[in-house]
Amino acid sequence: MGKQLEVKSLTVGFRSGREVHNAVSNVTYYLNRGETLCIVGESGCGKSVSVSSILRLLPESSTVISGEILFGGIDLLQAEEKTLDQIRGDKISMIFQEPMTSLNPSMTIGRQLIESVNAHERVPKEKALDLCKRMLTEVGIHDAERCMNAYPHEFSGGMRQRVMIAMAMICKPEILIADEPTTALDVTVQAQILSLMRKLKNEYGTSIIFITHDMGVVAEMADDVIVMYAGEIVEKSSVTELFTNPKHPYTKGLLASLPHIGEKQNRLYSIEGTVPSLANMPAGCRFKQRCKEKCDACNVHPDLYKSGEGYVRCVLYSRGDDL
Amino acid sequence: MKGCPEYVLQTFGVKKYFDASRTFFRQAKQVRAVDGVDICVRHNETVGLVGESGCGKSTIARLVLKLKRVTEGKIFFEGEDITFLKKDELREIRKDMQVVFQDPYSSLNGRQSIYTIVSAPLYRFKIGTAKEKEEITKEVLDRVGLRPSDMFKYPHQLSGGQRQRVAIARAIILHPKFVVCDEPVSALDVSVRSQVLNLMKDLQDVFKMSYLFISHDLSTVYYLCDRVYVMYLGRIVEEGSKEEIFSNPLHPYTKILLSAIPQPVVGRKKDILLLAGENPSPIDIPSGCRFRTRCPFADETCMSCDPVLMEVGMDHKVACLKIKK
Known part of the structure; x- marks a missing residue:
């Protein structure tokens, strides 16, 4: 410590x-x-x-x-x-109170997640996709495949906050x-x-x-x-x-x-x-x-x-x- | 069917369906927001929902206030059927029936002074002369803990707690018998919250009002209410006295709800029951028991049989197939 x-x-x-x-x-x-x-x-x-x-x-x-x-x-x-x-x-990453205002409503969850991976590491697309799906499963979203192609408005508040946490934790x-x-x-x-x-x-x-x-x-x-x-x-x-x-x-x-x-x-x-x-x-x-x-x-x-x-x-x- | 005058409010099998928009691919469907709810509130009692x-x-709050029409069912106010009353017949009843909303920022008109807001019911019902109106308003402001000088202020000059006091003052100025409180303290800070809760309790002692207290915060419900209704997806799943519900919850949903409250005590055993999955949409309500898709104890019988509220003890009813008398 x-x-x-x-x-x-x-x-x-x-x-x-x-x-x-x-x-x-x-x-x-x-x-x-x-x-x-x-x-x-x-x-x-x-x-x-x-x-x-x-x-x-x-x-x-x-x-x-x-x-x-x-x-x-x-x-x-x-x-x-x-x-x-x-x-x-x-x-250092951050999650906010209102997940709807911190996610981009016009981009799929998948694109937003990949964006945050690519911002810090150059990884091949396949690997990035895989990482995102793994992370989504990790935060308790069962249908990661479908979630990647969905837009934020399709989710409930709790699910959006899970996505936010996944996005925040993706770079460990x-x-x-x-x-x-x-x-x-x-x-x-x-x-x-x-x-x-x-x-x-x-x-x-x-x-x-x-x-x-x-x-x-x-x-x-x-x-x-x-x-x-x-x-x-x-x-x-x-x-x-x-x-x-x-x-x-x-x-x-x-x-x-x-x-x-x-x-x-x-x-x-x-x-x-x-x-x-x-x-x-x-x-x-x-x-x-x-x-x-x-x-x-x-x-x-x-x-x-x-x-x-x-x-x-x-x-x-x-x-x-x-x- | 007749209501019982012993109760301020009674509802029988109240339903409210909204039409969901029809699209090219989808038939018109209905959102079953409230799906057969019986509630009763006695005189001078606080009932939590x-x-x-x-x-x-x-939605229930809006139905019993007659702000929305019921799809089916009956509403009785002091034993009188008010389900299909006309606008001008309703006016008399509205005197005895008031409401405090959740967000004091949007429930007060920003362009009206506090005096105009609070005294509006007096003008509506033509009570007293101009001077008397002012006296009554001053008295009620004093009662809710505002200064007489606040009368000339506008909502933006007040803090959240003070605004909620204004909303309460407006609700009680005609000494109603029944006040619906729709999450009145959820938007307030902790230290202000206890001030407003205490105020509501004091006012009830003075004016002998009944409250229908709607909240998702179970600890405030425990503090304020005498009886509690637990609602899930448009139905009451458990009802009973406060002591029964909190010390002996029987419905799995109530149990999960209670265990999910973070308690301000350290070293509490962490045997939190977690609710699986997501809330189903009120458009596609599961067959049988509507909680079965998330219930840890559900089996095949729950799929086919829709449980009704059953008496399981003194002032305690549960709608669950797994619970025998």
């Missing part, structure tokens, strides 16, 4: 008129080889933006990115387009970034896709960055978890630690607000208020307005403090392990 |  990908003090801002609003501020994390790292948070907390910048998928004209993203000794943020093209899809990437891959799917289909991803991870040894807002999915998939709030990491820890001993008031609130099956709950806990807007970030702790445990010290912006094996961005833990 | 996308649960 070792660090496969390191993100160091990544800040991503969006230009809006003359101002720049930071959607992600000072985010640092790393991904261990063969592990699954889950990033959780609500919409607008910067989780998608932080991973899109790994492959530099954000429009350069309207974003301001600083920091470092190290992969195999290269800083992806400084790398040239040519180097990036070799990495995208081959070493070292890292797979999955941005809410199951959010648009039914629970039973979600269970199929999650078990498929676990299987592929074990078979190919791929490391996964998994973005989700569903704590249940986190519990099922993750080795390590990052909780994001308003563009910042508020808690980082192993999955067991996060669920048995959550530290940040936001994490505690999130977990407490979930309905549990089989438990009598008269009322659900709810975090008061709403997420502050990017343009109007409060000074000091960004969660303080909604926090039940706030104090005067919250007016100063807290660092990520080490607590136990994890990290928490909350002054309550500023004195370290003794709390 | 769960199932995957495409199983017909939203």
